[in-house]
Amino acid sequence: MSEPILKLENVVKSFGRNEVLRGVDLDVAPGQSLVVIGGSGSGKSVMLKNALGLMTPDSGKVFFDGQDVTQSTGKPREMMRSRVGMLFQSGALFDSLTVWENVAFRLIHKERLKRSDAKERAIATLKKVRLGSEVAGLYPAEISGGMQKRVSLARSIISEPDLIFFDEPTTGLDPITADAINDLILEQVRELGAAAVSITHDMPSARKIADEIAMLFEGKIIWRGKASDVEHSGNEYVDQFVHGRASGPIQPAM
Amino acid sequence: MSNVSTHKSGFPNPLRWIGAGVLGTFAEIGRLSTFAGRMAFAAVTPRWFFGQIWRQMIQIGFYSFPVVGMSAVFIGAALALNIYSGGSRFGAEQFVPNIVVLGITRELGAVITGLMLAGRVSAGISAEIGAMRVTEQIDALETLSASPFRYLYAPRLLAAIISLPILVAASDIIGVMGGWLVSVFSLDFDSATYLRNTLDFVTTDDIIVGLTKAVVFGAVIAIMGCYQGDRSQAGATGVGRAATLSMVGAAVLVLATNYIMSNLFAELGL
Numbered sequence: 001m002s003e004p005i006l007k008l009e010n011v012v013k014s015f016g017r018n019e020v021l022r023g024v025d026l027d028v029a030p031g032q033s034l035v036v037i038g039g040s041g042s043g044k045s046v047m048l049k050n051a052l053g054l055m056t057p058d059s060g061k062v063f064f065d066g067q068d069v070t071q072s073t074g075k076p077r078e079m080m081r082s083r084v085g086m087l088f089q090s091g092a093l094f095d096s097l098t099v100w101e102n103v104a105f106r107l108i109h110k111e112r113l114k115r116s117d118a119k120e121r122a123i124a125t126l127k128k129v130r131l132g133s134e135v136a137g138l139y140p141a142e143i144s145g146g147m148q149k150r151v152s153l154a155r156s157i158i159s160e161p162d163l164i165f166f167d168e169p170t171t172g173l174d175p176i177t178a179d180a181i182n183d184l185i186l187e188q189v190r191e192l193g194a195a196a197v198s199i200t201h202d203m204p205s206a207r208k209i210a211d212e213i214a215m216l217f218e219g220k221i222i223w224r225g226k227a228s229d230v231e232h233s234g235n236e237y238v239d240q241f242v243h244g245r246a247s248g249p250i251q252p253a254m
Numbered sequence: 255m256s257n258v259s260t261h262k263s264g265f266p267n268p269l270r271w272i273g274a275g276v277l278g279t280f281a282e283i284g285r286l287s288t289f290a291g292r293m294a295f296a297a298v299t300p301r302w303f304f305g306q307i308w309r310q311m312i313q314i315g316f317y318s319f320p321v322v323g324m325s326a327v328f329i330g331a332a333l334a335l336n337i338y339s340g341g342s343r344f345g346a347e348q349f350v351p352n353i354v355v356l357g358i359t360r361e362l363g364a365v366i367t368g369l370m371l372a373g374r375v376s377a378g379i380s381a382e383i384g385a386m387r388v389t390e391q392i393d394a395l396e397t398l399s400a401s402p403f404r405y406l407y408a409p410r411l412l413a414a415i416i417s418l419p420i421l422v423a424a425s426d427i428i429g430v431m432g433g434w435l436v437s438v439f440s441l442d443f444d445s446a447t448y449l450r451n452t453l454d455f456v457t458t459d460d461i462i463v464g465l466t467k468a469v470v471f472g473a474v475i476a477i478m479g480c481y482q483g484d485r486s487q488a489g490a491t492g493v494g495r496a497a498t499l500s501m502v503g504a505a506v507l508v509l510a511t512n513y514i515m516s517n518l519f520a521e522l523g524l
Contacts (some may be wrong), residue, residue, distance in 0.1 A: 054393050085397075092389060094391055094395075106400075109303075110400065205296045
């Protein structure tokens with residue numbers, strides 16, 4: 001197996017007395033699509049934020065392309081982020097900017113491209129996610145939730161990253177739009193040859209976009225295997241989650 | 255928040271309460287100071303986002319002009335009336351123009367503008383930044399290699415410290431005109447004499463004192479707005495609480511820094 005592009009080593013994160021991550025070990029190879037499943041409040045988003053450097057682990061290490069980036073700031077952090085894309089659960093589009101300005105944000109503000117050139121690239125990237133140039137001048141509040149997800153996807157792929165994080169990419173979407181988003185994720189990740197780490201509790205989405213699936217439970221990865229093996233994992237926690245049963249070892253979050 | 259322990263009898267331990275309160279206050283001051291330092295560093299070092307600074311100057315300065323102007327005219331008018339009625343007790347009515355211009359330029363123009371903007375601008379900044387925090391827009395900025403300190407906070411700080419002196423200068427003029435209006439049309443002062451007394455009495459130092467205060471108030475208002483917004487907790491309640499805290503904090507700090515600066519200027523003989 002080649003050197004992982006992302007590796008989490010015994011990552012621990014607590015908020016006060018609430019231990020959210022209790023020693024997460026995870027690695028993702030270049031070009032691999034890993035989906036992390038887990039119930040609400042299992043620490044999936046916290047794990048993602050630690051991997052991205054939006055939070056710092058209490059202990060443990062995060063490696064990006066072999067470099068320890070756990071505590072890195074400044075240039076090393078910027079170098080990492082220039083190779084990473086992120087699709088947020090809420091889309092997280094800047095509501096004071098138009099759609100194309102959102103998509104081209106990094107090109108304008110980091111790569112210092114001329115606005116006209118950046119707009120051209122933004123419109124080309126919007127086409128990749130099946131959005132026409134007519135939406136480019138609209139504001140996020142003027143487009144639907146599904147379109148916002150596509151715009152966010154376009155923003156995450158425009159600088160051709162090596163690793164893309166997807167935080168609940170299909171949450172809040174109807175099944176048809178969710179499937180369309182899954183198709184776009186698959187298509188774009190394959191086209192870029194990027195690795196992808198997605199977190200979700202949407203099993204149809206997980207089955208569709210994952211090469212491998214890992215399950216996070218009570219702050220630890222309790223199972224990992226091929227996506228095709230998830231239905232017969234032999235793990236009672238995974239079985240309960242995958243089949244959506246209220247009864248079993250996992251207590252529903254009520 | 256630390257848990258407050260209780261005696262075995264079940265009553266809260268007051269020493270622990272006091273200790274937790276003192277430690278919490280110091281921790282908050284430390285966090286605010288660090289945040290303000292990072293904002294100041296981002297404001298004085300490149301790269302500057304001039305488009306953002308301009309946009310914030312319009313929001314903070316231009317759109318605040320009506321409320322500042324209306325406050326100033328009424329403060330100036332009320333000041334003239336009060337000085338006239340108080341001064342008449344010992345035959346000092348003729349000092350109305352002198353005291354109005356002194357009170358407005360050295361103190362009230364800056365303080366009233368600072369307080370109005372603590373409400374209008376600091377709470378607005380806090381609500382906007384808070385909404386961006388809870389909808390992950392600030393996280394998104396960071397993942398796009400843009401520092402929120404450079405892109406969001408420094409432009410607001412620069413815009414506030416540029417806009418406040420301009421607003422205070424306008425407030426000074428309008429406030430003095432408020433006093434003039436009441437004095438001429440209600441208290442039977444001669445218009446030309448009133449204006450001559452005003453211009454003869456006011457000094458450059460008086461104006462500099464007011465404008466210097468304005469710069470500090472601008473910084474206080476922007477820092478409190480950004481700080482509370484950045485620390486905003488999830489949900490509408492969290493954003494609303496951040497707006498309230500920033501408004502109250504900015505208003506108290508405007509009054510406190512005003513007192514400190516008034517002392518300092520008195521020491522310096524200004």
